[in-house]
Amino acid sequence: MAATLHDVARLAGVSIKTVSNVINDYPHIRPTTKERVEAAIAELGYTPNLTARSLRSGRTGSIALAVPDLALAYFAELAASVIAAAEASGLVVTIEQTGSGGRQRELDLLTSPRRKMSDGLIFSPLEMSQDDVAHLNVDYPLVLLGERIFEGPTDHLTMRNVEAARAATEYLIDSGRSRIAIVGAHEGELIGSAALRLQGYREALEARGIPFDGRLIGPSIEWHRANGARSMREIIERGAEFDAVFALNDTLAFGAMRALQEAGLRVPDDVAVMGFDDIDEAQYSIPSLTTVDPGRAWIARTAVATVIERIEGLDAPPRLLLADFDIVQRESAPAVAR
Structure with missing residues (x-):
């Protein structure tokens, strides 16, 4: 049978209240008493009744x-x-x-x-x-x-979505890119991650005097690899020229890079790719993904x-x-x- 509070108190030679005070880390306990109680707990393998404790404290932990x-x-x-x-x-x-x-x-x-x-x-x-x-x-x-x-x-x-997306777009512009496609936009969205990141992208273009081109916007409601690849293929099929891609999350970016490679476009030589989220996999993709740590x-x-x-x-x-x-x-x- 499982050890009880009474068993611990009996073995340690103290009261049940003293055992409870040790378990709940009550500060005013003599070190020797605390050591005896902890030794008894270890010897008996006693586990506190968390349900009872929660009822007393009103918290679940x-x-x-x-x-x-x-x-x-x-x-x-x-x-x-x-x-x-x-x-x-x-x-x-x-x-x-x-x-x-x-x-x-x-x-x-x-x-x-x-x-x-x-x-x-x-x-x-x-x-x-x-x-x-x-x-x-x-x-x-x-x-x-x-x-x-x-x-x-x-x-x-x-997150600072607008500021981060603007900084990501400016980074691509500063690296010499001027035709920057977007993967992962949500058509008609006014609030949410996609809308805010698209806003940051547009602010960066405007600040640098680069005209916005709707042909470079690839919508995707869900942000999985398959959606990133599909959205990227649609942009490629439109025939619009681009030299960079800003994917609105890293997973979309992985799908987009796959579609670019299928089309014979080299990353980053022909097309630079920027992600968003800095998930762990971004370090290990080939090529490794430049991204926003939000x-x-x-x-x-x-x-x-x-x-x-x-x-x-x-x-x-x-x-x-x-x-x-x-x-x-x-x-x-x-x-x-x-």
Whole structure:
């Protein structure tokens, strides 16, 4: 049978309350007493009853993370970083995918009874919009990620999408490229990652006096490799001349590079390629991918720290926290034109 609190107290020769104080790291315990209790715990293999502890404290010791799709490398790597940050603070993470459930799936997630199984939620919606801001008025700690809703009632962490996309486009222009195609645009989108990154691209062109050419814009609703390849092939088939590609995420960039190679175009000699996200695979593609690091690691650490602050009772107005970004130069887009 599993050892109990009583068994530990009996073996250590102390009261049950003393054992509880040691387990909960109560500061005012004599070192010799603490050593005896810890030795008894180790000898008996005692495991605290976390359920009972949660009932007493009103906390579960876990937080939830909801992302659109773990098949997308960005969200998989974000989840890994959130888990690492939470574990460093003694918390576990439960993960949910909103997947293809659309807006209603995201709304249902906010009110699901499962929310009572965690102390707070880090939430990255993909289908909700500014019209849904009222749904963020929930009775638990909530940290919002992404670019779908702004000026809501919760803490919000997001990337500098416009500035980062402008910097990426300017990098390509400074390297000698002037006909820059876009892969991954969302037609008609006014808010969201694609719209904001396209805005940054257009601002860079305008600032450098380069006319915008709609023939260089390749739409793609989903941001997977196959979509990047398909979008790139469509641009090539239009016959518009281009000497660089800005893919709106790294996965699209990998697909685009495949399509370029199939068409006999060399990367970066004929066409430079820029991605966005700096996922791990970007270091190992051939050629390795020049890309934007949008601050994913910072976002994960700060999201966990922010939700913990709210769990612990921080009473302050909602905050908008913006991640810094960097251009990571690799082989697909050297800084100097070849």
